[in-house]
Amino acid sequence: xxxxxxEAKILEIKDAAPIAEVIGQYVRLTPRGRYLxxxxxxxxxxxxxxxxxxxxxxxxxxxxxxxxxxxxxxxQHLRLTFPEAVAELAQRFGIALNWQKDLGxxxxxxSRQRQTxxxxxxxxxxxxxxxxxxxxxxxxxREYLAQRGLPEAVAKTYRLGYxxxxxxxxxxxxxxxxxxxxxxxxLGLLVQNNSGGNYDRFRGxxxxxxxxxxxxxxxxxxxxxxxxxxxxxxxxxSGLYTKGRHLYGLYQAKDAIRQQNLAIVVEGYMDLLxxxxxxxxxxxxxxxxxxxxxxxxxLKGYTSRVVLVFDADAAGLxxxxxxxxxxxxxxxxxxxxxxxxxxxxxxxAARYGVAIFQDPWDQAQPLFEFILDQAMVxxxxxxxxxxxxxNTLKPYLQDDVxxxxxxxxxxxxxxxxxxxxxxxxxxxxxxxPTPLLTRPAQDDxxxxxxxxxxxxxxxxxxxxxxxxxxxxxxxxxxxMQTIARCIHACYQQVGYLDHSLLVMQIEExxxxxxxxxxxxxxxxxxxxxxxxxxxxxTRSFEKIxxxxxxxxxxxxxxxxxxxxxxxxxxxxxxxxxxxxxxLKELASAH
Ligand SMILES: [Zn+2]
Numbered sequence: 001x002x003x004x005x006x007e008a009k010i011l012e013i014k015d016a017a018p019i020a021e022v023i024g025q026y027v028r029l030t031p032r033g034r035y036l037x038x039x040x041x042x043x044x045x046x047x048x049x050x051x052x053x054x055x056x057x058x059x060x061x062x063x064x065x066x067x068x069x070x071x072x073x074x075x076q077h078l079r080l081t082f083p084e085a086v087a088e089l090a091q092r093f094g095i096a097l098n099w100q101k102d103l104g105x106x107x108x109x110x111s112r113q114r115q116t117x118x119x120x121x122x123x124x125x126x127x128x129x130x131x132x133x134x135x136x137x138x139x140x141x142r143e144y145l146a147q148r149g150l151p152e153a154v155a156k157t158y159r160l161g162y163x164x165x166x167x168x169x170x171x172x173x174x175x176x177x178x179x180x181x182x183x184x185x186x187l188g189l190l191v192q193n194n195s196g197g198n199y200d201r202f203r204g205x206x207x208x209x210x211x212x213x214x215x216x217x218x219x220x221x222x223x224x225x226x227x228x229x230x231x232x233x234x235x236x237x238s239g240l241y242t243k244g245r246h247l248y249g250l251y252q253a254k255d256a257i258r259q260q261n262l263a264i265v266v267e268g269y270m271d272l273l274x275x276x277x278x279x280x281x282x283x284x285x286x287x288x289x290x291x292x293x294x295x296x297x298x299l300k301g302y303t304s305r306v307v308l309v310f311d312a313d314a315a316g317l318x319x320x321x322x323x324x325x326x327x328x329x330x331x332x333x334x335x336x337x338x339x340x341x342x343x344x345x346x347x348x349a350a351r352y353g354v355a356i357f358q359d360p361w362d363q364a365q366p367l368f369e370f371i372l373d374q375a376m377v378x379x380x381x382x383x384x385x386x387x388x389x390x391n392t393l394k395p396y397l398q399d400d401v402x403x404x405x406x407x408x409x410x411x412x413x414x415x416x417x418x419x420x421x422x423x424x425x426x427x428x429x430x431x432x433p434t435p436l437l438t439r440p441a442q443d444d445x446x447x448x449x450x451x452x453x454x455x456x457x458x459x460x461x462x463x464x465x466x467x468x469x470x471x472x473x474x475x476x477x478x479x480m481q482t483i484a485r486c487i488h489a490c491y492q493q494v495g496y497l498d499h500s501l502l503v504m505q506i507e508e509x510x511x512x513x514x515x516x517x518x519x520x521x522x523x524x525x526x527x528x529x530x531x532x533x534x535x536x537x538t539r540s541f542e543k544i545x546x547x548x549x550x551x552x553x554x555x556x557x558x559x560x561x562x563x564x565x566x567x568x569x570x571x572x573x574x575x576x577x578x579x580x581x582x583l584k585e586l587a588s589a590h
Contacts, residue, residue, distance in 0.1 A: 128161020
């Protein structure tokens with residue numbers, strides 16, 4: 001991460017935006033000593049190893065190595081650029097930011113590009129909403145909403161709109177309002193025809209803006225009103241929108257999901273709105289694709305219970321089957337709520353009400369059991385049937401899932417198939433080679449350097465007592481040396497070690513992570529006597545240096561001996577003797 005923005009500004013924003021508070025909005029954190037821990041949003045885990053260190057304003061995951069400061073968290077989690085993360089926090093915590101002055105030209109350009117996209121999407125959303133409210137133009141869409149039982153308040157919450165059945169209305173409106181049409185093309189709101197003119201992509205459709213977690217419009221979905229194909233049309237992928245990375249309605253539902261520790265996942269926009277219209281809060285929709293790992297990770301930040309609402313058809317079953325390995329891989333418990341054949345949440349809610357969705361966790365079936373049930377359908381008591389059921393299940397039992405969970409699955413499957421568990425287990429045993437962990441051998445100096453850097457990061461107050469500059473050239477490990485140099489530069493610059501700033505000044509992401517991991521790793525230092533500890537390091541560095549010199553001199557002497565330079569040999573011998581003496585002194589001082 002390069003320093004693209006004035007450091008004074010960064011420090012001001014960082015100081016105003018407590019990392020625990022910011023991350024706490026996306027990850028459920030619990031205090032543990034001086035730290036806060038939670039389930040990592042960047043990898044799958046069951047026990048929390050994601051650690052936030054408020055004192056140092058950094059975070060680190062002991063599981064996957066992710067780490068950084070409050071800005072890098074937002075960049076990684078919300079997929080923001082650095083300037084966006086800065087702007088987001090500045091805005092959230094009331095710090096004035098002057099884009100021209102505070103930002104370099106490169107990032108300003110990229111930010112402006114994204115800014116333009118957001119502006120154009122916003123204009124389009126406003127236009128669609130206006131049209132929906134228009135007495136004549138929006139009549140057909142309002143009638144449709146009324147007929148589907150969707151109250152105006154829900155339409156407002158989700159900022160629904162209407163794209164009239166016209167080829168050029170949006171083009172005209174955007175031009176009149178001074179929008180950047182090139183951006184509208186890039187976003188897929190407009191399409192270019194053969195003669196170079198533009199026309200509206202969405203026509204005669206009820207419009208669903210898709211929001212990011214900050215409530216900005218990143219794309220649209222459109223449902224045809226009346227006859228026409230396709231029934232649903234989504235924005236193409238763009239600089240703001242990638243398929244499978246977002247969940248429809250998460251922005252509006254995230255608080256409810258967190259409060260109830262529950263997310264209900266439905267397939268379509270109308271399913272979601274039908275439930276929401278009847279007072280069911282924690283609902284998200286998949287935007288027409290099978291659930292992805294990234295979507296589960298989004299949910300994981302808010303809940304540990306997911307209920308999938310199942311449309312009882314072949315496509316629905318396939319979607320559930322496909323999602324099982326993802327859920328178990330992410331260690332996110334999921335259950336399936338099965339609706340009667342032919343019903344979707346929308347039709348079901350209209351006919352029977354929403355009682356079943358009020359506490360769906362208890363009514364739903366664990367995902368694996370559901371898949372087992374489905375596999376057993378038709379298996380009856382025939383051997384062939386059971387074999388085919390087993391073959392359907394086998395991939396799940398071989399998957400790389402939590403061993404406890406897998407064991408439970410095996411027990412269940414064995415019982416249903418009437419086969420001893422051990423036989424099933426043996427049959428599922430995948431011949432998978434275990435990866436060999438080969439670590440390069442680290443020498444003494446590397447361990448010393450690492451431990452020393454760790455001391456500096458954990459107890460930066462020692463920097464006041466230690467002349468780090470004098471030792472910078474002595475580091476042998478390039479990584480540790482770079483970190484030492486950066487620590488030194490940062491200390492010189494602001495007069496103390498600011499971890500968050502340090503992380504920002506380091507370009508290489510791996511090194512950032514390294515720093516966060518070292519700053520959080522436990523190590524026993526003699527705190528009551530830091531001076532002695534430091535003296536030890538000074539001695540150790542000295543010792544390593546002397547040993548190196550010693551080796552060097554010996555080689556030189558051997559060379560001189562081979563070349564028959566007697567005088568030189570004698571001189572070198574004296575020097576070597578000298579070195580041996582100093583090494584001895586160092587050892588006895590220990
Ligand atoms: Zn992690």
